[in-house]
Amino acid sequence: EDQVTQSPEALRLQEGESSSLNCSYTVSGLRGLFWYRQDPGKGPEFLFTLYSAGEEKEKERLKATLTKKESFLHITAPKPEDSATYLCAVPRSSGGSYIPTFGRGTSLIVHP
Amino acid sequence: GAGVSQSPSNKVTEKGKDVELRCDPISGHTALYWYRQSLGQGLEFLIYFQGNSAPDKSGLPSDRFSAERTGGSVSTLTIQRTQQEDSAVYLCASSLTPGTGGYNEQFFGPGTRLTVL
Numbered sequence: 588e589d590q591v592t593q594s595p596e597a598l599r600l601q602e603g604e605s606s607s608l609n610c611s612y613t614v615s616g617l618r619g620l621f622w623y624r625q626d627p628g629k630g631p632e633f634l635f636t637l638y639s640a641g642e643e644k645e646k647e648r649l650k651a652t653l654t655k656k657e658s659f660l661h662i663t664a665p666k667p668e669d670s671a672t673y674l675c676a677v678p679r680s681s682g683g684s685y686i687p688t689f690g691r692g693t694s695l696i697v698h699p
Numbered sequence: 700g701a702g703v704s705q706s707p708s709n710k711v712t713e714k715g716k717d718v719e720l721r722c723d724p725i726s727g728h729t730a731l732y733w734y735r736q737s738l739g740q741g742l743e744f745l746i747y748f749q750g751n752s753a754p755d756k757s758g759l760p761s762d763r764f765s766a767e768r769t770g771g772s773v774s775t776l777t778i779q780r781t782q783q784e785d786s787a788v789y790l791c792a793s794s795l796t797p798g799t800g801g802y803n804e805q806f807f808g809p810g811t812r813l814t815v816l
Contacts, residue, residue, distance in 0.1 A: 621804060630703070630790050630807025631742075674742070681755055684747060685797065686732075687805070691741040 590614075591677050593690035600697050603664045608693045610675035611657040618685060620658050622651050623674040625692070631674055665697045701725070703808035705791050711814045712781055720776040720811045724793030732805065733766055733776050734790045742790065748774065750796070781815045788812050 594609045612620065619638050623631035635644040637653035644651045648669060650661045660673055672692040678685035704723045712718050724731050733745040744758035748768045759765070763781075768774040778785055792805035 623807075628809070630792070630809050631805075633804040633806065636804055676742075681747075681757055684749060684752075684755055686744055686747055686755065686758075688744070689734075689742040691739075 591675060591688050591690040593673075593675060593693050595693060596691065597694045598696070600662075600665055600695070602666055602697055602699050605661070605663045605665070607662070608660040608673055608695070609657060610660070610690055612675075612677045613656075614677050614679055614688070616680070618678045620653055621676045621687065622658070622660055623676065625672045625674055634673075662695070665695075667697045667699050670695055670697045703791055703793055703806050705789075705808035705811050707811060708809065709812045709814075711816065713816050714783060715780055717777065717779045718781055718813065720778075720789050720813070722774045722776070722791030722793075722808060724772065724774070724791070725806055726772075727795070728793035728806070729771065729796045730794040730803070731768060731774050732792045732794075733774070734792065735787045736790055736810070737787045745776070745789075778813075781813075783815045786813055786815045 591612045600606055619636050621636050622634040624634055625631040635651040640653055640655045642653050648663050652659045672694045674689055674692045676687040676689045679688050706721045729750045731748040734742040735745055736742050746766045747755040763779045766776045788810040790807055790810045792807045794803040794805045797803055
């Protein structure tokens with residue numbers, strides 16, 4: 588069964604304290620791995636798509652990387668406004684279409 | 700441009716009543732998804748519409764749940780005889796037509812928070 592597991596469930600950082608979030612997946616024939624950010628009371632917002640092992644994408648203080656079994660979201664010198672829940676998703680095959688399977692997310696709190 | 704909109708933003712109903720939740724996708728997006736998100740849980744897939752194809756209903760938890768998409772645009776998720784365990788945030792997302800990769804990034808609405816008393 589295709590699965591997506593995120594760790595840690597929650598992470599508290601001090602402003603400026605860099606860290607990484609993990610998304611491990613078991614799916615045959617990876618067709619991309621997607622990272623989203625979700626703020627409280629809002630829908631998820633797309634951040635990155637990674638398609639092949641070794642690929643990296645960057646946006647401001649965030650950098651996403653991909654291996655054959657997992658993806659990391661590195662946060663460099665985070666700021667309080669980076670506080671959010673970060674979700675990863677992997678499409679799984681379903682009757683000829685591809686439906687994203689989401690992990691439960693990592694809740695990040697950055698203290699000033 | 701306008702993003703995905705959902706209405707109502709909040710809905711409180713009594714157990715046993717029917718509810719309808721509405722989603723207006725981004726214009727030109729042929730793919731539309733419904734998800735359910737319970738407190739502390741991930742996004743649970745419910746149903747997927749792609750163009751004029753038959754919807755993928757594999758995520759609907761029971762026959763009390765149904766959805767339709769009229770004219771390839773607006774979608775309505777209906778929950779009949781609501782139960783307390785139906786309380787959750789219902790999210791809608793749309794995306795461009797999936798290419799050969801099979802999937803494009805999704806654009807989510809703000810969600811409808813459903814509370815069943």
